[in-house]
Amino acid sequence: MSTDHTHDHSSCGGGGDHHRHGDAHGHSHGHSHAHGAEGRADLSGPAESPITVEVTRGSLVESLHRARACIVDAGGHVLASWGDIDAPVYPRSAIKSLQAIPLVESGALDAFGLGDEELALACASHNGEARHTELVRAWAERVGLTADDYECGAQIPYDAATAADLVRRGEAPTVFHNNCSGKHSGFLTTAKHRRERLKGYVRYEHPVQQRILGVMEQMTGQDLFGAPWGVDGCSIPTVGIPLGAIAYAMARIADPVDLPDARAQAVTRIAAAWGRHPFLIGGSGTFDTALMEAAGGAVLVKAGAEGVGCAVIPEQGIGIALKIEDGAARAREVALAALIRSTGALSEAQWARVPELLAAPLLNRAGARVGEVRPAAGWPG
């Protein structure tokens, strides 16, 4: 696999947004869609994904994952790219930081006396551990929300020990255990603050989702009218966006210099909360938490379902976006680590403390190391 740097310093969506954003709080377009019309279809051939992650066992590469990725700055310049970064990708949970913008910009966060921890949870795909659910429950109570208001569905906590505890106590998982419960708390808090009806806040045409669509358009520099979309695991819309534009939005969090003041302040607060609370973003044993703890705030990362990953490197003013063709989380993790390593944002001494993030050991049921998941030859860094 050879790398492809041919996009160096080409432009990526940025430099000037092509539609107006007079109302920084809302979606200023009039193109709400009827529910059920899921945008234009894009069923063309697979986007080129030229860099690979290999899964070894003994003396063989047993399986292989293909990736496309890019590193972009806040001017929209593509500093490095691999494969097709123009094809649309559902960013899934990797861009919860963008979905949290209205919570800050609307004034809802401050109006309810919420802070950094809640903001971090709005950006999180958490494990459903006690620390996560207790904070989300307290947040709901403070805002006057009940479990019935949440439309994300209940979820068995990702954290196996927490899940087993629930079973042992004979308790069913709740909406608060849903890894997205912080994000949904943010949606509901914003809707409540703006006196919008809460019911149906997950639907494409609801003001909560339309507002986020506007934020996404502005931050990615894309016209998302008619863009392909689908329903996410937690029932909200997820909209197809070119991978390069996702990285661009992350770069603008890293360096919000070109954003309107209110938005620049919002993303600065979000980035600070994201970086200060690695545990709230994921939890025990998660890649995101481990990497951010190792980085000591120098890198913000966020996983998304189906092999999407994003990173923000504030000091360098750059954003990274990654899509594993087949959607595998195990590949997303080592691939994102490799990309971050290539930026030099962590010292080699920092990486040496978390070698399992760069090459993840594969253990069998007896606990023996039988292989590993690692970037194939040809990766940067």
Add this chain to the structure above:
Amino acid sequence: MSTDHTHDHSSCGGGGDHHRHGDAHGHSHGHSHAHGAEGRADLSGPAESPITVEVTRGSLVESLHRARACIVDAGGHVLASWGDIDAPVYPRSAIKSLQAIPLVESGALDAFGLGDEELALACASHNGEARHTELVRAWAERVGLTADDYECGAQIPYDAATAADLVRRGEAPTVFHNNCSGKHSGFLTTAKHRRERLKGYVRYEHPVQQRILGVMEQMTGQDLFGAPWGVDGCSIPTVGIPLGAIAYAMARIADPVDLPDARAQAVTRIAAAWGRHPFLIGGSGTFDTALMEAAGGAVLVKAGAEGVGCAVIPEQGIGIALKIEDGAARAREVALAALIRSTGALSEAQWARVPELLAAPLLNRAGARVGEVRPAAGWPG
């Protein structure tokens, strides 16, 4: 993705084995390896995997899986193939039927008064449901084995309800819950019958594994001396074998006409047990069980880890082998269904009763259908 039938009727390992098999019960080669020497490395580029499975969400193909596959007859003729079928693949649990041959051939099965159910469990990757574990425990008791003899490691049952029951009762999972406990019972039963030491039966150089290596060589028509190998999830060796040769071995189960008498009888018994007990092979909600129940004995299927799948179609005397490049189970399932459908072994009325095997719905946490996993255009059938 276009299909590739260029291998039509070319030869695949079969037609005449290139080494002697005077001792049908044992591995007649003298090339036991020292532990730790894991065969020759094969780290060449990825094998071509031209057919794809697509994962849709809303109006976009969100993720994509690549596959290679072939359909072979008992004469070693490749009836159809897609991609590289010469590159080695770890067959993992997809060839437990081959690993069960010594259990029958050695006379161990009959000597201990075991039957069809035990033989099916030897071929199984079971869910660890009560029916599975009770049978395996009874088998162990009959042979005089205890949990301490098993070297597969304990495993949380695949079946979620059974796993929750264990937690509720405060019980730890045991080796009997390991999906491979039937296979390991077969290994131990054969070793006991042949008065071999039990300890270390999972190791490459132990007579149990050497005997199986010999059976694999004969059934696949391959010289596996120095072949790449690794340690499987249950601690036994898994050896790299060309995909075409794996399909060939499956075809010889379907049509054992060219096998020595003892082996032909053994595989005929194995195939019968495999087909008669779909539930024991997998369990509630598994693809293998559902497909075999739908087929009513006309097709035998077996999943392996890392996206390997095998099928045997006795009436047509053919075998099928499949490898998903990235190892995803969700892709292996619909891909194997598509290949089986192309053979006509099931009627369209039979398929109509299990549409979810051909295109698996993708549900979100609220239970809504948000996409599906399905073969892309270009598949056979």
